[in-house]
Amino acid sequence: MKQIILIPQDVDDSGKDYLIEKGYELRILHDSSIETICNNISDCSGLLLRTAPCTEEVFDAAPNLRVIGRHGVGYDNIDLAAATARRIQVCYTPLANANSVAEHTIMLLLACAKNLVIKDKELRQGNYEIRNLMPGRDVFGKTLGIIGFGRIGNSVAKKAALGLEMNILAYGHRLKIDNVPDYVTIMEEVDELIRQSDFISLHIPYSEETKGFIDSKKLSLMNPDAVLINTARGGIVNEDDLYQALKEHKILGAGLDVFEEEPFKETLSNIFQLDNVIVTPHSAALTKEAMARMSLDAAIGIDEVLSGRKLSWPVNQIDERNHGI
Incomplete structure (x- = not known):
């Protein structure tokens, strides 16, 4: 069975094509509210996240979630402590924008x-x-x-x-x-x-x-x-x-x-x-070129975690004792 990657807000084709080529199934939403995310994330292994909120409520609804690929540099929309406590790896795209x-x-x-x-x-x-x-x-x-x-x-x-x-x-x-x-x-x-x-x-x-x-x-x-x-x-x-x-x-x-x-x-x-x-409307990073790079780099991070490869751009550290950021 294919692992499912949830994408609450659509991204450039570069990242989607990469994940499809790696054998993942994509679930793209048209509403990025917490309620909609929670209703669609229970069977997902990965989350490719732009600016949608990722709270403890989301994690409670996501028992199979292993990785969040943040589409961008900032990650203040993610409850990082909650993700780490659940051993969910967060990665980001520091070189993209x-x-x-x-x-x-x-x-x-x-x-x-x-x-x-x-x-x-x-x-x-x-x-x-x-x-x-x-x-x-x-x-x-x-x-x-x-x-x-x-x-x-x-x-x-x-x-x-x-x-x-x-x-x-x-x-x-x-x-x-x-x-x-x-x-x-x-x-x-x-x-x-x-x-x-x-x-x-x-x-x-x-x-x-x-x-x-x-x-x-x-x-x-x-x-x-x-x-x-x-x-x-x-x-x-x-x-x-x-x-x-x-x-x-x-x-x-x-x-x-x-x-x-x-x-x-x-x-x-x-x-x-x-x-x-x-x-300007928080658009400094939203050039066509940067959007393509962020999409691809977030997708690469997701695949690195789910395929067991070394992670290029980690945000949190998941240790064997399951604590700490």
Whole structure:
């Protein structure tokens, strides 16, 4: 009998074709609610997961589940402790979307610097004079502070330093100085990085430790001409504090791809009312190329576990005593 892989939200054909070629049966849903997942997962060995929630309730309904292949880098939608306690291996796709997110970050940085969105809007309304009313800014020679210097932060630094000739500061808790390029200056204190930066780009994961990491205190350290870019996770920025800083022009602007609530269940954030913010719908990683890579790499991880091969990109560690992450 074929092992069944559940896919709550459809993915690129690359991953599906790979699993079919390996002999798996796919079950693709059109509703990714917890209830629908629970009703369809009882006989599944694997779960190829995008942004759908994977809670203890899901695990209770999945006695045969052995592996979750996370389609992406973040895994805050998975109850990792519950998965580990049930000896369910979680893997992810850390190599698939770093370049795509880095490109999106640079796009937001330049769009904010050049007042792109508001100039587009005003010109379409016949306001040619906007060219003189809102001059843009060069990024050449400006300082970009990168908070979180993993694969994505490193890629952003390379593009900004070598392509745009910006000065790069970086901060990260587990940053290994030996692996840092010579065009990057490591900062020991994040507050000092914030003070010295013209642009700040966030690339840290969401956790209890980083929740609300950028708040009114840290925003007050930014200079009035500084811009905040967030393509990481919405929850690491306190949106109410950011709204006040932007509304009162304590900072120049922001480029946001992620938000505290996704998708929006009620009203839009007040941030959407402001002209000095550029927003995109958590789409930095959603290029055609990255979607194909994420789908395939998640599928490879699932097959590695179910076929007993060495896992390329594990998230949790499953030991013989069945405890610990």
